[in-house]
Amino acid sequence: MFLHKTFTFSILLFALQIIAQPLTAQNTYSWSAEAQFGRVFAHIPTIQNVASSRPVTLQLRYSQNLGDSAFCSLFHIRLQRGYLLNITDFNMQRLGYMVAAGYYLQPTLAIGKKLKLCFTPAFGLSFNSNPYDEVTNRTNFTYATHVNLYASVGFHTKFNLTENMQLNCMFQLNHFSNGAMIKPNSGVNWISSGVGLEYQLPHKKPAPSWLPTKRNRKSTYHLDITPYFTKSKRDTVTARWFMNTGFAAQIIRRGLLHGYTIGYELAYDEMYVVEAKRKGKTVVTPWLPAVFIGHEFLLGKVIFTQQFGMYAKNIHTAYIADWYHRWGLSYYPIPKVGFGFSFKIHDFRAEFVDARVTYRIF
Template identity: 25%
Template sequence: MKKLSLAILFLLVSLPLDAQQYDWYLNGQVIKGFILKHNEHVGHLANSNPSGIELSLQQKLNGKREWENIYKKPLVSYGLSYYNLQNPKLGHLVVASAAMDLPIKRTENTALYFRIGTGLVYSTNPYDRETNNQNNMVTSTITYLLQTRFTYEIKLNEQISLTPNLNITHSSNGAQRAPNRGINIITANLGMSYKIKSQEDKEFRDITPLDKTPYQVYLMVSGGRNTRTLQVREPLPFFNLLLYGQKYVNPKSDWGVGIEYFHSYSLKEQIATNWFRIYDEEEIADFKRLGLLIGHELKFGKLGFITQMGVYVYNPSKSNMPVYQRFGLRYQFHNNIIAQVALKTHAATAEQAEIGIGWRF
């Protein structure tokens, strides 16, 4: 858990922070919303209206790198948020996040942004078997964050802007502990930005051209620990092996296909301890799985946001639905070396949080 958290934070701060080259803003938000009932097992908790505040430091990218111009000079945000979930079983959340706000449309005095964000969440009252066993949403003190947001910016003058937005915040422990339902909060926020630093008035030349290699092949090894049931409470190791071919489409996108092998000791333990098999004379099913997948990478220079969908072609245990998804961040350290952090899910249920290293041929 600690290693994965550090890896996520490293990837998030991989963007430049030289204050002299960027416009910097201080943004504040007032938060109000509701908890989404995304699963029938969380209905007893999805009955409150969370409120909170957010404070973030934002930098407007200046086009120094080629990809910044392609995305029309987006905003990068580093934020700290507080949520009062208005339910004693759920407690309070403190969120540390980093995000990219991509401009959809800009005019002289307005702009519409779409956010992709991630980070870490601290919970004051997570699940406890003895004292808080009804909280099946937030089951670890530290969980992972996925966030999307639509922000409409209204410029009042050269320094001050209004920033109302609609926001979806998802927090999950990545199956580090069971139960693993996760929490989804939908909010309407009212905010304001104040420019605290202007960039130096000078021309910037492109110093980082984009990689436009038409075809790439990756071999990726990833792993971690997870738990699948309340009967098997101790997280056990897993690893995946992925062979993935990727095709360059345009400066923003790559598409790919792959074949993937899954080796999960928690699934093996779940199958072995399944009490339905006590009176079952059939042989215990194989825990190993094989999947075929398609994927997309949204590229921001060396950093990429990956989305993948796969189907199991070998899954004798039939322990999950036949289709799985993966969402994560990928960073290219070298021409041949890549690192990745990701969350693998089956619909709204996370199976595992992964950290991986790969070689590009």
């Protein structure tokens, strides 16, 4: 699965620090524009009618470099954060067009003097023009709301043309859906590639230092507990609403830039029992225990997470898979408490969007 490969790539990206060239940093701002051309990946049989879609995207980005020269020299990595705006035409009336806005992080490694390698995860919201409608668009089973969640993972190479101008080449995995809050909601996944230009605007103000004191540079271990709550699900057959919530505990090994996690999750999903019984399965409990491993990008008070989990019992039905993939974004106003959201993916479908609170025990 493409999403599983992104986890492996994020680990390899930091391993490349061993061969990366030193970077210098200024508190600079960048503008970039890219033209992207893609292909929709029809991941389930019910949406094969969109497999011929060929999306064309104009992507605009505004970003800021983070980290001073000492930081870049020590870790051979530069961090960027910024905002993106995507305008996408799916070249298919059934799907319409999309306008998406989001926030992204971009760790950058220098491979040689002119070439840079970047990994770019992004989160945001999208407006989509032609959702499912019983009268006007009854063959669109990919999304049913105008406003959806948008996520992407990009792999960029940057080549210096001049001191301030760079040529960008990219490959990107894209997804949007409403997290199964309103069905039909199979979601749209597409692969895109493209080229663009990036222009850096030098700034006189020095970049703030991200380097802690030497005694604080060692890895630390933490134990976090996280209750989360999702929107109740409505059964389209009986019109009943069913609760979905959960609880997670994880042990985290954190460095300065990123961390690795292992944990246990217990989800409660009444709708799972209903759907499983309709498929002829014998299910006696709505509790779904799971174990997971994960990775975190650390950017000050903001933490971007991704997890891969396996349910602790065989629950394979048409409703849910044995494995899941979770993306999340959290903000920590104080060191021990964080607030955020995430969405859980089964077989390329974002089925659960949650709001969560994390408390760090130690």
